[in-house]
Amino acid sequence: MNSGSGMRALSASFTLFFLLCAGAYFALQYYTVPTEYLKDAFYIASFAVIALITAVFHQSLLISMSAQSLARHMTKEMLIYSREFFSELYRGSPVPYVVTDNDGLIESINLAAARFFGVSQDALDGKNIYSFFVEDGEHKNATDISLIPEYFKRGKYVNDAELLLRRPDGMTRWVMLSLFPCTDAQGSRKGMLTLVDVTKQKYVDKAKTEFVSLASHQLRTPISGMKWNIELLEGSGGLSETQSAYITKIKRSAERMDSLVTDFLSVSKLDLGTFVPEYKEVGMATFFTGVADEYAELSAHKSITVKTAFPAGGEMMRTDVHLLQMVTSNLLGNAVKYTNEGGTVSFFVSTEEDEIQIVIGDTGIGIPAADQEMLFSKLFRASNARTLVTDGTGLGLYIVKEAVRILGGTISFVSKEGEGSTFTVVVPRSAR
């Protein structure tokens, strides 16, 4: 700081000058001096005081200037230190980080990401991160990869999207992707991605579901064995009334077991994503009448009036029969199951443009407000359902929700405890 040292020299000289003047003044005090000299001494003294003030002032100026430069220097040091600290955090984090530009081209990856991809840290620069994600042919339910670049460009965050990734060496891994947009110092949009390897969890999940599927299939054979032998027993003649009654009970239990196994199988198929929809042209009236007929006996037994209204005889729809059957049968079954003796169930189907609207209502026990949010979760049963109707797995509505989703439709409901519920399902009339 050249000006600084010059100023310092100047201040020093003024201070020295003041001291000399002060010294001279006091010296003159001792030895009587003519008045003219005093006047001069006074001027010299004032000048010296001014010099002193300037010097002091300048010193503080100097001090503040030094303090400022010291502060600036310290801030710079701290910034450098903190930048190094955060750089180290980014570089060394166990979570794979990838930084991309607005179009998804990779600008940098940290060590964990390099390890994850099986490459060196600069090997992926310039490549499009989205090119590493692949469609999983089996799991049609996985997140739609093509949506993510769009979300990102619109400034949206992506949280925990489960995707299949293919490494440069060909190996595939399942990852949970999170992506958030940020801006760099120049104002350009960048993307920060984290990739968490969830391959192991995915396989454990899959193994569990496959086990449920295998077990359920194995169960089907002895269930058929029971049912067929019950048939033989019923046809064998010479049974007392009591014996017949017992046989009927065994038959009911076998049928319940069969229905449970069917539910478990549906759920495991949906969870594994192995359910492949098969679309066919089907007559609407025939289909829906068939579903209604399933519950004719039960509703008659409970004196429940079932009102139906379906489109006219010739009207067709293109859908997956299995899935739509799951949806309507479960909903109608619930309506009848949870409605007390003498109640009413309505089953109305209508069409509007390219949509089918299915409305199933009942005057049953209804769903308590507190339970409505969790209603479609796996194994969930509403509190009043559990106490009033002990028979139920809590899988039905989960299956319905998944089936509706695969069909590309929507489901909603309104319900009041003690008054009843109405479920509305809307599905495309001519699927894909």
Place this chain on the structure above:
Amino acid sequence: MEDNQTFTILIVEDDTELREALTTALTYEKFSVLAADNGATGLGMALEKHPDMILLDVIMPHMDGLTVLQKLREDSWGKEVPVIVMTVLDDLEKIAAVVTAGGDEYVIKSEITLGSLVAKVKDRLARLNGGLQKPHK
């Protein structure tokens, strides 16, 4: 000794309860019934005894149903014999194409009643032979 008036049905099914229930029901209908509890034995019996119809399970030890069917069709007699394949739902996708392509039928064991299965057997035999009496040789 074979009764020339009635048809012979071969049941190839590894589950004892199902196999015996089927045997009882078909015997009741006056059919002559042969039974095997695995694919290899079943194929051997078929090629040796030439039954009039075969009820074939899919998942079995030693040789699965679809392999039995394939080998059966390679035989000059086996080409013609009517087969009803019995399955549980998971192999459905696999077999539906194979079975229907060969002109055979399949039934889902867990969904069909014994009575309906027997009716199907009778129905098919009657159609193929113009009635339930075996034609005299």
